[in-house]
Amino acid sequence: MGILENKARARLFYKYLSKVYDQVNPFIWNEEMRADALELLDLEADATVLDVGCGTGFATEGLLEHVDEVYALDQSEHQLEQAYAKLGKRAPPVHFHRGDAERLPFATDTFDVVWSSGSIEYWPNPILALREFRRVLKPGGQVLVVGPNYPDSFVAQKLADSIMLFYDEYEADRMFKRAGFEDVKHLFQGPSYDPDVAITTIGRAPE
């Protein structure tokens, strides 16, 4: 765990990072990667889908190519304003909420799919958040989380450890299983010049 272990520090860091986020983000998570990740899910048009940490709405837009409506949640008003500009503030198609990934404001057994991309690296306690995902999923529902893969080089590892959460497939496996998910699988994704920069994990809530 790095300095983001403390939640107040995490928020401070996040405020700073959000200033450069839109310049950085397209390099690690693009439309092609989003489409590949969406293919991993069983999405019916009337599925009840939650996007946790929707940010500027990039993944929400992708989900809307498959489903009629999306429930979206983010803690940052600043990022949500950009999502409203793209997708409109009123449902349909998107039901927006401000909230915390680790303390979700949704009833148990509500969603068919819970999606979260580019958010887990900011959660001080990812297992708590993943347990919340399992709680709000219907039995047999699918989870999909995209996060930063743990880098190979020593220098990048030191940097990664000091600022925020990165994890490899073994760590991802441990986290998702501890949170109670089954059929946990991982996919490495990235642009051609850095093909495994992101790790996408899918799993199912027990029946």
Added chain:
Amino acid sequence: MKESLLEILCCPLDKHDLELEDAEYATDDDGDETDEIVAGVLVCSECGERYPIEDGIPNLLPPDMREETPA
């Protein structure tokens, strides 16, 4: 937010039901109320914590994560 959203929302702290207070609804072109809630407060039926609806968006951040000072 749509009024029907209340069915799936809960208190982020203790997961109990939320009750809607002081609701203001959007009106349609004929001036009739719609099912779109533009302002109000969601109150936890168990712990009493209050969550505002701000310009139609429910703010369900736990109190320790809200930037604003409660009114």
